[in-house]
Amino acid sequence: MNIEKIIQNATIDALKELYQFIPDESQVQIQNTRKEFEGDFTLVVFPFLRFSKKSPELTGNDIGAYLLNHIEIVESFNVIKGFLNLVIRNDYWLTILKNAFETENFALAAVTNDSSLVMVEYSSPNTNKPLHLGHIRNNLLGYSISEILKANGNKVIKTNIVNDRGIHICKSMYAWQQWGNGKTPESSGMKGDHLVGEFYVEFDKHYKAEIAELMEEGKTKEEAENQAPSIVAARELLRKWEAKDEETVNLWKTMNDWVYKGFDITYKTLGVDFDKIYYESDTYLVGKEEVLRGVKEGIFHQNEDSSVWADLTNDGLDKKILLRSDGTSVYMTQDIGTAKMRFADYSIDKMVYVVGNEQNYHFQVLAILLDKLGFEWGKDLYHFSYGMVELPSGKMKSREGTVVDADDLVEEMVKVARDMSVELGKLDSLSPEEAEKTFKMIALGALKYFILKVDPKKNMMFNPEESIDFNGNTGPFIQYTYARIQSVLRKAENQDIQINSAVSVDSVSVKEKDIIKRIFLFPAVVKEAGDNYSPAVIANYCYELVKEYNQFYHDHSILSETNEAVKNFRLILSSTVANVVKSGMSLLGIEMPERM
RNA sequence: GCCUCGGUAGCUCAGUUGGAUAGAGCAACUGCCUUCUAAGCAGUAGGUCAUGGGUUCGAAUCCCGUCCGGGGUACCA
Helix, strand or coil, rough: HHHHHHHHHHHHHHHHHHHHHCHHHHHCCCCECCCCCCCCCEEECHHHHHHHHCCCCHHHHHHHHHHHHCCCEEEEEECCEEEEEEEEEEEHHHHHHHHHHHHHCCEEEEECCCCCCCEEEEEEECCCCCCCCHHHHHHHHHHHHHHHHHHHHCCCEEEEECCCCCCCHHHHHHHHHHHHHCCHHHHCCCCHHHHHHHHHHHHHHHHHHHHHHHCCCCCHHHHHHHHHHHCCCCCHHHHHCCCHHHHHHHHHHHHHHHHHHHHHHHHHHCCCCCCCCHHHHHHHHHHHHHHHHHHHHHCCCCCCCCCCCEEHHHHCCCCCECCCCCCCCCCCHHHHHHHHHHHHCCCCCCCEEEHHHHHHHHHHHHHHHHCCCCCCCCHHHHECCCCCCCCEEEECCCCCCCCHHHHHHHHHHHHHHHHHHHHHCCCCCCCCHHHHHHHHHHHHHHHHHEEEEEEECCECCCHHHHCCCCCCHHHHHHHHHHHHHHHHHHHHEEEECCCCCCCCCCCCCCHHHHHHHHHHHHHHHHHHHCCCCCCHHHHHHHHHHHHHHHHHHHHHHCCCCCEEEEEHHHHHHHHHHHHHHHHHHHHCCCCCCCCH
């Protein structure tokens, strides 16, 4: 049983005995004592004044005296205003540290037979352009939340639904046919996704020019947009694709393969992966079938123009289109099909969609539609809705070239990490290969931490000039402290210092006690991160822990400490901090370098 | 219009189920490398928690109004 619970229970007994009052558990608030005051835990006594009919000070003294007599590990207490501060005995904290030191991955729950199976969908790119900064946030959050769910004892299947069909890829295909001159990734030396993206931009350029031309000829904007030769040709490609025209399908396959090879590289760089990939081209027909079944069963209704609609006005929402009047499917149709296939493939207990908050309404509707179609898991789906990434210049738009490309960004950060390391004279002792690996670790650590430390629900600002930072509350600061602890441990080993896990020292400084308390909190933090779907909780925790460690570290020596017991204690504390930080950061997908 | 999310230091962000004097980093300014790694440490300065009310022992936190901003809102994904 944890200490807070013990204090809480004892306080309930105290109130019973002292004031004949039986409180609700929620009325007994135990919190960590603020740093300015003496003590480890604090009980707020205000809620009990009406039962004690005494001043806050006297009430606090009553309860404090009771707790001192009844809880062994309480050493002393003091009362300030309405706050009862309890001081916990030294050896209690040493025991906590010892346990954390001896238990490997002490915060991570094991997967058992009755673990839930959670499927996490993330990334979900279109295949007509490369990944950008917005995708990076999606990928990092998706990967991290999967790791966090695993750490909380769930079985997790990471999945990706690739939007590989539709008008967007046909635009790139048409542009390649027209202006590509047979260009391939091999012939141009370009990454496949970048090459295809280039033709998507090319299409838009011509399309816009054609619209302008038609409008000059006197057509309205709408007419021009519909009659421009490029868009007509792209639509024709889509029609041929749906009719399984061999040449079109082959081109589609070729260009998608280029893109997948490019994506694979980006995914690998980012360190994310998937257990199962679904393709929209396989799922959209299943979705169509389900919608038509819905029509037959009277769940949806078909208009005279043959478009299909769901009436959600009884659920407080609008009417939603499910099939266009030409019979083609929309986004929602595909998501229904994909969901059906997934639940047929796996016995999923919980489905998590990592998708931006611009689609909150979409998922609200999807849950209701799946429910109406008779899938009982429908209403239980969880939309992990995250905020947009904003640039100083405003919103990112692929076609307008105002995006931050994922590959470029990582490359730039690696460059900055490398330059800075050289300038600081770091890593000179490493081989070029090892040093390069470390630069990447640091660059990725900076990027991942920067994005994951922000509350996922909120929009965040990313300034490419200013956001590339390696000092302060950053990933590299945490990596740096880790590397320094490793250095101390290496030196201890070289000096043949044996670490004895039986810690016993006479006194523990306030700062050291703070560090132990924080280590002790780690399992609760992992749980909180899982419950709230928030990697940020873990990021900020790791920072606080490392910061506290650094502050202590600078005022106290470890290896030159002459008291062997104290030296041993500090080595154990350091080693445990390193382990906790490493396992915390691994939940964010951030690697820890042994030196930097 | 309606729905929804947000507004905390110059900037980027934290802020435990409502608790003690609202915290970090960046930027600015002062110190500290002969001592286990200075990607660090110590310090100074910077706040009407958008705003007006309400709830109570106590509000950045809960409720209502107002202002500002993001996103969504029936054939784009």
